[in-house]
Structures are given as C-alpha cells and as structure tokens.
Amino acid sequence: MELDYDLMRRKARVIRRHVIEMIGEAGSGHPGGSLSCADILAALYFGLMRLDPSAPDWADRDRFILSKGHAAPALYAALAERGFFPVDWLKTLRKLSSRLQGHPDMRKTPGVEASTGSLGQGLSFACGVALAGRLDGSERVTYVLLGDGECEEGQVWEAAMAASHYKLNRLVVFVDHNGLQIDGPVEKVLSPEPLEDKWKAFGWDVQRIDGHDVKTICGAVRSALESPWPRPHCIIADTVKGKGVSFMEGQVDWHGKAPNQEQVRMALKELAADEEK
Amino acid sequence: MRKNEVATREAYGQALVELGAEFPEIVVLDADLSKSTMTAKFAAAYPDRFFNMGIAEANMMGVAAGLAASGKIPFASTFAVFATGRAFDQVRQSIGYPGLNVKIAASHAGVTVGADGASHQSIEDIALMRTIPGMTVIVPADASETREACRAAVLHRGPVYLRLGRQPTPVLREKWGFQIGRATQLRDGTDVTIVACGVMVNVSLQAATLLEDEGISAEVLNMSTLKPLDITALLEAARRTGALVCAEEHSTIGGLGSAVSQYLASEYPVPVKCVGIRDSFGQSGSAAELMEFYGLTPQAVAKAAVEAVGMKRRK
Numbered sequence: 109m110e111l112d113y114d115l116m117r118r119k120a121r122v123i124r125r126h127v128i129e130m131i132g133e134a135g136s137g138h139p140g141g142s143l144s145c146a147d148i149l150a151a152l153y154f155g156l157m158r159l160d161p162s163a164p165d166w167a168d169r170d171r172f173i174l175s176k177g178h179a180a181p182a183l184y185a186a187l188a189e190r191g192f193f194p195v196d197w198l199k200t201l202r203k204l205s206s207r208l209q210g211h212p213d214m215r216k217t218p219g220v221e222a223s224t225g226s227l228g229q230g231l232s233f234a235c236g237v238a239l240a241g242r243l244d245g246s247e248r249v250t251y252v253l254l255g256d257g258e259c260e261e262g263q264v265w266e267a268a269m270a271a272s273h274y275k276l277n278r279l280v281v282f283v284d285h286n287g288l289q290i291d292g293p294v295e296k297v298l299s300p301e302p303l304e305d306k307w308k309a310f311g312w313d314v315q316r317i318d319g320h321d322v323k324t325i326c327g328a329v330r331s332a333l334e335s336p337w338p339r340p341h342c343i344i345a346d347t348v349k350g351k352g353v354s355f356m357e358g359q360v361d362w363h364g365k366a367p368n369q370e371q372v373r374m375a376l377k378e379l380a381a382d383e384e385k
Numbered sequence: 386m387r388k389n390e391v392a393t394r395e396a397y398g399q400a401l402v403e404l405g406a407e408f409p410e411i412v413v414l415d416a417d418l419s420k421s422t423m424t425a426k427f428a429a430a431y432p433d434r435f436f437n438m439g440i441a442e443a444n445m446m447g448v449a450a451g452l453a454a455s456g457k458i459p460f461a462s463t464f465a466v467f468a469t470g471r472a473f474d475q476v477r478q479s480i481g482y483p484g485l486n487v488k489i490a491a492s493h494a495g496v497t498v499g500a501d502g503a504s505h506q507s508i509e510d511i512a513l514m515r516t517i518p519g520m521t522v523i524v525p526a527d528a529s530e531t532r533e534a535c536r537a538a539v540l541h542r543g544p545v546y547l548r549l550g551r552q553p554t555p556v557l558r559e560k561w562g563f564q565i566g567r568a569t570q571l572r573d574g575t576d577v578t579i580v581a582c583g584v585m586v587n588v589s590l591q592a593a594t595l596l597e598d599e600g601i602s603a604e605v606l607n608m609s610t611l612k613p614l615d616i617t618a619l620l621e622a623a624r625r626t627g628a629l630v631c632a633e634e635h636s637t638i639g640g641l642g643s644a645v646s647q648y649l650a651s652e653y654p655v656p657v658k659c660v661g662i663r664d665s666f667g668q669s670g671s672a673a674e675l676m677e678f679y680g681l682t683p684q685a686v687a688k689a690a691v692e693a694v695g696m697k698r699r700k
Contacts (some may be wrong), residue, residue, distance in 0.1 A: 214454070215485050222454065223483040226474055232444045233479055236459075238452020239436065243412070243457070263475070266444035274436070279656070 109151065111155045116322040117191055120150035124352045125379045126185035126198055132372035134202040137210070139364040141180045142182035144286040144319070144347040149186040151325040152251055161191035162330075164218050168248050171237050173222045175230020176255035176284060177211035178364070184208050185218065192219035192238055217255065229262025229280065235267050238276040238340075249333065252281045256290030258299040272311030275338040278331055281312075283342065284319065286349035307342040319345025352379055392554035393583075394492040394530035397549050398423025400535035401460060402430045408539055413592050414449055415463045421551075422462040422492045431470040433683040442467045446475035446487075453485040458539060460498045461487060465494035465548060466507035469514055476555050481517035481543050487539045489514075492549040494524075495634035496662065497584060497672040497681055499551070506667035510640025515612050521565055525547040525639075526586035526631075527556050530609060533563035542564055551636075552672045554584055563604045568615040574604030577690045577697075578622040582641050585632040585660070585681060592632075592686035594691040603690055616652070623649055628693040629657045633685050634676075637661040656696035 121144045131137035153159070155231070157170040176185045180203060188195045193207070200206035207216045211225025222233045232250050238250040258264060263345035271279055281302060291297050300306070307314045313335055317324045349363070350356030353375040356367075368377060405411050405427055412434045419425040419437060422552070427582035428435035438445035442463055449459040461468070468491035469476065480487045491510065498506045498608045521541060525531040529622050531549065538545040560568060571586070572593050583587040586607045592601040602628055606618060623629065642659030649655060676682060 222451070223478065226478040229447050229475060229479050232447020232475070233451040233454070235444070236448040236453070237413075237455050238451075239448065240452050240455030240457050243434070244455075263443045263447070266439075266441035267410075267447065270438055270441065270444055270448065 111302055111326050113323050116150045116154045119154045120147045120322065121152060121379055122189055123182055125186040125376055127181045127190070128353065128367060128372055128375045128379070130185070130198050130201045131366045132182045132369065133199050134179060135366050136202060137181055137366055138178040138364045139356060139367065140288065140349040141176060141286065141357065142179045143347045143351045143353060145284045145353070145379050146182050147320045147322055148253060148282050148284065148325055149182050151322045153186040157251070158248070158331050161219070162262065164192060167244070168246050170249045170251065171221045173224070173230045173234045173237070174250045174253050175224055176227065176253060176258050177224035178252070180210065180212050180311065183220070185211060187219040187278070193217070203318045206237060227255070227258045228263040231264055231267035231271070234279060235271050235274070235276060238279045239274060239277060243256065246276065250279050252279070254281060254283050255287045256283055256303065257286065257294050257297070258301065260298050260305060267377055268310040269305065271340040274345065276340045277338050279340040280332055281340065281342045283344045284347055285344050286347045286350045290363050292360055303344055308365065311339060313337055313339040314342045314344065315342045316346065319347035320351060352357045354378055391528035392551060392553045393525055393528055393549040394551060396531035397490055397492070397535060397547070398426040400532040400547055401427040402541055404535060405431050405434065408458060408639050410456060411458045411460065411539065412436065413458055413492045414438050414585070416440060416445050416463040416467065418463050423491070424460070424462045426479055442472040443475045447479045449487045450479035450483070450485050451695050453487045454483070459487050460490050461643045462490045462492065463573045464505060464507065465491035465510040466505055469507065469510040473487060473513055477517055478612055479519055480614070484519045484543055486542055486544070488547060490549060494548045495552045495554040496667040496675040496680050497550055497551065497634060499672045499675065502669040503666040508636045508662050508667060509639065510548060511611055511635050511641070512643070515627040515639065515644065519543055520612060521610065522635050523565065523610050524582040525609050526583060526607045527554060527558070527625050529559055529666065530561045530563055532567050533561050534609065537563055537565050548583065550584055552584070555587055557587060563609065566610045566613045566615055568610070568618040569607045569653040570604065571607055572603070572605040574602040574626060576602045576626055578604040578626045579632060579686060579690060580606045580608045580619070580641065580645055581627055581632040582611060582621070586636050588681060588683050591683035594600040595683055595687040596690055598654055599691070601690065601694060605666045608641060611641055611644055614648060616648055619648060620643060620653055623653045623655045627655050628657060628697040630660060630693050631657060632688045633674060635661050637663055656693045658693045660686050662687050
C-alpha cells in the first residue's frame with residue numbers, strides 16, 4: 109500500500125482541531141494527552157491500518173486499542189474523519205446519551221475496539237485479540253496505545269510478560285512518551301524509566317522514535333512487522349504533551365482541563381496557521 | 386470421599402472437555418491453578434486452545450475479554466477469591482462494562498476450601514459479581530447441575546460467573562433440567578421455604594428432614610442462579626409458606642440472603658432469616674469443621690426455619 113504522508117499530516121492537524129473544539133464544547137476532557145498522540149493516530153487510521161468503515165466488524169481488520177482511554181477525543185476525531193460515523197457526532201462528546209462517552213465504549217461508538225479508561229487494561233485485552241487472531245490464522249495486526257504514566261500500572265507488565273511468552277509478533281504497542289501525568293512529570297511522580305530497558309527485558313522488540321513524525325512512525329511499524337523475530341513490538345514514541353498548541357505544550361495543567369472560548373479560538377488559530385505552512 | 390460424592394470443580398473439568406469437542410470457539414485460560422480448577426483436563430485434550438496466564442489474574446481477565454471480543458468463548462478459571470477480588474476492576478471494566486462473552490469459572494469458593502485459611506476462602510465473591518450490571522451469577526448445587534450449568538453458560542451470550550467448590554459433595558440428582566434464572570423445587574412444604582445455593586442445598590435438605598420430625602413442613606428451593614433471581618419462584622414460595630430461610634456458604638452481606646430479602650421486602654414482605662457467614666473472615670480447619678464453626682449446618686438452618694415460622698405466627 110502506498111503511504112500518503114501529506115494526508116496523514118493534514119489529518120493530524122484536523123484531529124487536533126477537533127480535539128480542541130470537542131473538549132471546549134464539552135467543558136471537560138483531556139487535551140494534553142489527546143494532542144500528544146494525534147500523529148500516531150493519523151498514521152494508523154490514514155495509512156497503516158487495514159480497515160473498512162462500512163464494515164466495522166470485518167473479521168480480518170486491524171485493531172487499534174486505546175489503552176490510555178482519556179485520549180478518547182483524538183480517537184473519536186480519527187474515527188469520524190475515517191468515516192466510521194458523522195463528524196457531527198463529535199460535538200456531543202461527554203453529553204448525556206451521547207455515543208461518544210468520556211472514555212471509549214466499544215458498545216456505543218462504531219470503530220472503538222475496546223472499552224477502556226481504567227488505566228493498564230488495554231494491553232491485556234489486546235493480547236486476547238492477538239491470540240484470537242493467531243487461532244483464526246489471520247495476519248491482522250493489533251495496535252495498542254499506552255501512556256508513559258500508564259506504565260506505572262502493574263497489569264501492563266503482566267500483559268507484557270504474556271505477550272512475549274506467547275510470541276505475539278502481530279502486536280504493536282506505542283508508548284505515548286510525553287513525560288507528564290496528572291500530578292507532574294512522570295519521572296517525579298513514580299518513574300517507570302528506563303522504559304526501553306524494561307520492555308527489552310520483558311522480551312519485546314523495542315524502537316524509540318519521534319512520535320510526531322508520521323514518516324518515522326510508519327517506518328517503525330513497517331520495520332517491526334518485517335522483523336524475523338517472534339516477538340511483540342514496542343515503539344516508544346517521544347512526544348510533547350499538548351503538541352500543536354503553544355500554550356498547552358509541555359504544561360501539566362492541560363492534562364485534564366478544558367480550554368475556555370478564548371483559548372479555543374487561540375488554539376484553533378495556531379492549528380490553522382500551522383496548516384498554511 | 387464417598388462413592389456418590391463429586392466436587393463441582395471436578396464436574397466443571399469434565400464438562401469443559403465435552404463442550405470443547407462440540408464448540409470449537411471455546412478457549413480456556415487459567416492462572417497457574419489448572420490442576421486445582423480442573424482446567425488441566427481441557428489443556429490435555431485441546432492444548433492449542435488452552436492458555437496458562439501464570440500468576441497474573443488481572444491480565445488473565447483482560448486477555449479473556451479480548452478473546453471474547455474476537456468471537457471466542459473464553460472460560461477463565463482460578464480460585465474464586467482471586468477471580469473476583471484481585472481482578473475485580475478487570476472483570477468490571479474489561480468484561481462487565483462491554484458485556485463480553487466471558488465465562489468466569491471460579492473454584493475453591495467459600496470456607497470449604499478448608500486448611501488454606503481465610504486468604505483463600507472467598508466469602509464475598511457472590512456479592513461482588515452481583516453488583517456488575519449484566520453479569521449472570523450461578524452457584525450449582527452438585528456435580529450434575531454443574532455440567533448442565535456449563536452448557537447453559539456456553540449457550541448464553543454475555544458474562545457469566547460460575548461458583549465452584551473444592552470439596553466433594555453428594556450428587557443430589559442425575560438430571561436437573563437447569564435453566565439460567567430458574568430455581569428448582571427439591572422438596573414440598575407448607576410452613577416455611579428454605580432457599581439455598583451451592584453446598585447449602587444438601588444441608589437444607591437435611592434441615593428439612595429435621596424439621597419434619599418437629600412437625601414443620603419445609604419446602605426446599607435450589608436457587609442456583611443468583612442473578613437473575615427467579616422472582617416468580619420466590620413470590621410463589623412467599624405466598625405459599627409465608628416464611629423463608631436463605632442458606633449460603635457466603636457472607637450474609639450481599640449474597641443470596643440479601644438478594645432474596647431485598648426482593649421480597651419490596652414486593653411481598655414475609656419473614657426471611659439468613660444463614661451464612663456473619664461478617665467475619667474464615668480460618669484454617671477441615672471443610673466439615675468450618676461448616677460447623679460458621680453455623681452452616683442442618684441444625685442451624687432448621688433453627689432459623691423455626692424462628693422464621695415463629696415470626697410469621699406473631700402477626
């Protein structure tokens with residue numbers, strides 16, 4: 109398949125704009141970690157993943173599991189842009205009876221593969237999905253996005269052990285390494301570092317990349333899936349929390365705070381200007 | 386072990402092997418207790434469909450959820466205390482919330498675990514599982530009902546909690562005609578109804594015999610599905626006898642007694658006495674000694690029945 113990096117870059121900006129608008133409209137949500145993973149989501153949904161939005165239950169589709177469920181706005185934006193549901197739905201985020209819950213609900217939102225939000229559970233779920241794929245003789249790929257703070261959850265490492273034990277080589281994990289969690293820098297709250305060494309020690313094939321460069325993201329996934337070793341793959345993606353909005357970048361306070369109308373306007377202006385570059 | 390005694394976990398292991406042949410989508414997971422939960426039988430018969438997840442119950446529940454989301458019918462087994470307590474959030478979030486088709490078959494429930502003591506004796510698992518929306522909760526009374534319940538669990542689409550025991554117990558019936566949500570009347574009676582589940586069903590039958598000697602006619606209902614509760618059977622029993630006893634090898638907080646009392650209090654108030662473990666942890670001892678110590682005996686059930694009848698007459 110031909111990869112269109114310009115399309116991915118454009119979609120990453122559109123996802124970021126949606127994230128700001130959705131969270132602004134909802135009055136609550138998590139902009140920082142949604143913006144940090146926008147490029148990874150754009151690369152997955154507009155290049156890497158084999159999907160058919162008109163047949164969301166197609167058995168051989170690739171799966172994406174957002175283990176850091178608080179980045180739901182970014183996932184919803186990617187799914188809407190990819191055609192899983194109307195873009196209109198995005199403004200219902202977090203509202204009563206919305207199909208777009210505060211954290212992903214696989215029963216309510218087309219294209220959402222797992223109900224997540226309680227951190228540390230997505231990788232276990234993904235191991236089950238990958239095991240089922242193997243039992244079915246399918247070549248489908250299961251992708252997971254973890255937060256770096258999320259790696260403090262013990263269950264992540266239980267799952268890491270299981271994935272490696274069962275040689276789940278069609279499993280690709282991204283760690284959105286933005287360095288910040290609610291109470292401060294990940295290194296200060298409870299450091300899970302050195303992450304590369306830990307994933308390697310758990311038997312994974314590990315790469316470390318710039319998580320904002322779609323070409324690098326795609327290259328890392330391709331090289332992971334072409335690897336001859338029967339190992340699961342971890343891509344530690346260095347990212348900036350709040351990426352794309354100058355006053356949110358690297359600011360821990362924007363982990364879980366909604367922008368006001370003025371801030372929405374400023375953020376959208378920056379993201380639009382970015383597009384003209 | 387007496388000749389006609391079989392542990393429900395043993396029946397579970399056999400049932401899995403039979404069902405495995407019929408349903409290729411069944412897969413089984415265990416957390417390093419396969420020789421105790423009896424999933425080792427399935428592992429030997431279908432090694433490609435058995436996954437030992439090691440001593441990591443939280444992960445096991447998540448993996449089971451992912452398998453179910455991909456069309457498999459996973460049975461996840463470990464001791465009840467770990468399946469429901471240690472992995473509660475995973476059962477709630479990864480299995481219950483999306484209503485995934487995972488069968489949690491947990492053995493070594495209650496104090497009849499015996500000598501391992503309180504750390505391994507789950508007395509709150511029914512309470513925990515009942516609170517999860519959409520979770521079916523089944524506590525079979527004997528080995529043959531366990532086999533039927535396993536089949537029913539496979540045919541039911543959605544999460545099921547199946548509570549199994551370690552100790553061999555009498556086979557009460559060869560055939561039950563088990564249906565999810567349907568209680569079975571094991572004995573007729575007109576003065577009081579004893580509603581029981583699991584090992585307490587046999588104890589309650591013995592209690593009914595004791596009561597007969599005292600001139601009290603006791604009906605015995607096997608309420609093997611705790612959720613959804615058979616409210617039709619309960620209402621009929623309450624109307625028929627006007628007094629109930631609930632008997633369970635579980636805390637009196639949140640189990641069968643709570644479910645039955647809550648329902649009847651709002652729909653058809655009659656006296657309900659609860660026999661179970663009274664807000665305390667278990668301890669080491671033999672299964673028989675522990676049943677005696679915690680008042681899970683025919684005598685205790687019969688005494689509660691006499692009290693319930695007395696309350697009725699006070700009206």
